Amino acid sequence: MISSIDIDHKCYIPLQIPRHDAKTSRKNIIKETCKHFLMSLVKVAAGIGAVVVILLAVLVLYTATKPSLTVKSVEVTDVESKPPEVLGLHYPAIRILFKTDKYPVKFYLMTPEGDMINSYEAKLPEETAYLAIGKPWENIVGSRSYVVKAFIEEKEVFRREVNVKGLSGSARVLNVSIGTELYPNLSGVKSIPEPVINKILIEVENSGDVPLYLSSSVLSADGNPLVFKPSKVAIMPGSREKVELSIPWVIYLDKRHVFTVSIPGIGNSSYTAEPLRPEVRVESVGLRPNYIPGLRNAPPVGYFLDNVTITVRNTEAYPISFLHNFEVYVGDKKAIVFPPDIFLNPGEERTLTITCDLYVEKKPSEVRVKLYGTEVAYQVP
Secondary structure, rough: OOOOOEEOOOOOEEEEOOOOOOOOOOOHHHHHHHHHHHHHHHHHHHHHHHHHHHHHHHHHHHHHHOOOEEEEOOOOOOEEEEEOOOOOOOEEEEEEEEEEOOOOOOEEEEEEOEEEEEEEEOOOOOOOOEEEEOOOOOOOOOOOEEEEEEEEOOOOEEEEHHHOOOOEEHHHEEEEEEEEEEOOOOOEEEEEEEEEEEEEEEEEEEOOOOOOOOOOEEEEEEEEEEEOOOOEEEEEEOOOOEEEEEEEEEEEEEOOOEEEEEEEOEEEEEEEEEEOOOEEEEEEEEEOOOOOOOOOOOOOEEEEEEEEEEEEEOOOOOOOOOOOEEEEOOOOEEEEHHHHHHHOOOOEEEEEEEEEEEOOOOOEEEEEEEEEEEEEEEEOO
16 A cells, blocks of 8 residues: 655655545545645645745845945045045055945955055945055055955955056156246345246156155255155156146256256156356456555555446346346455345346455456356456
């Protein structure tokens, strides 16, 4: 008598075989057996369906509550500091643009070996995170590798490797900018204009994949470092820009100056600025012999240079003065001069007698006069 049916050797369906006697026909027995079999099969199917429904419900619930983070982009850029940090600092950083349905999101910047470099916790409604990869205004020279990770509720939801090649490019000093400083006259009024170099113009190309910070560069004039302020803080990758470097103190145009810009990871560039060269002609010099009192007939024991008379024509595009750039020499001795508080506009010409003070033991054969970059010699008769 059959009491159960083995379905594919895995599922056993018990059967209730109806009692029968000798009078029960074989046809009726088979009919009743099939009926009980079908009823048992329906019950098993109903049980399996309930299990499937429960599993689907659990899956939907898990999906609905699982943290979701969509990262739109990860790139190296420049970022400016914000409170509580000191304002105005600029860093090379990795910027992450993201979307999420759960906050906070904790971002970590790590080395490939797993050492943490930096971290940031993004809170609602932030959708941008920055992870600094260097110090303020640091130019990243040479290749580096990083790992960016993101966690929500202590679960890692994002991981990406970021490789940078570092800084590369070129720099070129194009020119200098000449401005005008006003100096006081004898009355104390600032009315005497003086042309000075106050800016250096450079062109910079960044062909690397990290920001280029000019504040990390070195600017020098004639080998001496200069403090400067760039008109642009960072040159971004793929950019070529012209930048002005403003210098806080004056550099007179009295001689040739060599300016050099040195950018780590890029190289050096130099520019020579020529001095102004107005036309100068010495008309005469005032030499006064020095006699020993009471010995007027004796030869003099020396000479005083009292003044020089010059004619100056300003051939430059800027006004010129005599305050800082006029010098008189006898041999290697420099005279004390008392320059007039006047200036000459472009194209203007004037003849001036300028008071000097210098003692020499012998009558000089030559007196040299220097105004800006122009130097002339006068042969004493």
